[in-house]
Amino acid sequence: MAKAKPKAGAPKAVAPNKTAKSDMDGVMALDLPAAELTPQVAAYFAKCEEKIGFVPNVLRAYTHDMAKFDAFSLFYNDLMLAPSGLSKLEREMISVVVSSENKCFYCLTAHGEAVRRLSGDPKLGEMLVMNYRAADLPDRQRAMLDFAVKLTKEPWAIEERDRAGLRKAGFSDRDIWDIGATASFFNMTNRMASAVDMRPNDEYHAAAR
Numbered sequence: 228m229a230k231a232k233p234k235a236g237a238p239k240a241v242a243p244n245k246t247a248k249s250d251m252d253g254v255m256a257l258d259l260p261a262a263e264l265t266p267q268v269a270a271y272f273a274k275c276e277e278k279i280g281f282v283p284n285v286l287r288a289y290t291h292d293m294a295k296f297d298a299f300s301l302f303y304n305d306l307m308l309a310p311s312g313l314s315k316l317e318r319e320m321i322s323v324v325v326s327s328e329n330k331c332f333y334c335l336t337a338h339g340e341a342v343r344r345l346s347g348d349p350k351l352g353e354m355l356v357m358n359y360r361a362a363d364l365p366d367r368q369r370a371m372l373d374f375a376v377k378l379t380k381e382p383w384a385i386e387e388r389d390r391a392g393l394r395k396a397g398f399s400d401r402d403i404w405d406i407g408a409t410a411s412f413f414n415m416t417n418r419m420a421s422a423v424d425m426r427p428n429d430e431y432h433a434a435a436r
Contacts (some may be wrong), residue, residue: 250291254284256424260290268296281430283337285416288425306412312402313409316345317368321375321409323355328336328379331417336427344436352435375410 229262250261268290275282289296307318319341326334334357343352346381359372369391378385393403419425 234387251288253426254287255320255426261287261290262293264290265293268293271300281428284426284428285333285337285420288423302412306405306409309388311405312399313371313405316342317371318405318409319345320355320359320368320372322408322413323352324359324379325375325379325410325413326417327356327359328376329414329417329421331413331420333420333425333427334413336431340434349436367396367398371398371406374406376406378410379414 246387249258251257251259271288272282286296286300289299307322311318313321319338322334322338323342326338328422339352339356342355346352351362359376364372374385374389374393377389386409390403393406394400398406
């Protein structure tokens, strides 16, 4: 059967442009266009550039939806930077150990750098990434990380004796809340980063070594 000829003047089919650059190239696997930054977010990004020299890709990934960006960044900053009985380093240690259990490439890279930088000990960062039990940690921090790992692997098995163990190690009930909140947050972000194949900024790899 003869093929029908296209009608004169009919528009030709155009192949999709495979080389078009996405807002999320090098950030994640989803092609979600970035929204227009609010003045507050633009100022936040400028502060990131000034302080660390780049904008973390996890923040760029959330720019497709400013409401989600605000919710994520507000919760993260309160959890990781606000006053707490846990030091900033201890909160980063939890993030790395949880991310190690979940094999999250983004969070291990980004927060492994934070542990190296805050501790001044590159070996500690590597040990927490690979196996925190290899590190010579104070009893307080070992108890904290054991709890975070159990909460990650067997959340249904957490019981009063686990909380009692943290109190014995010197943590207050508010500290226990913060340990649980930090471990829980990174279990969520690990899964989200894996779901969208989020990629860490190249700058993290060589920093604080």
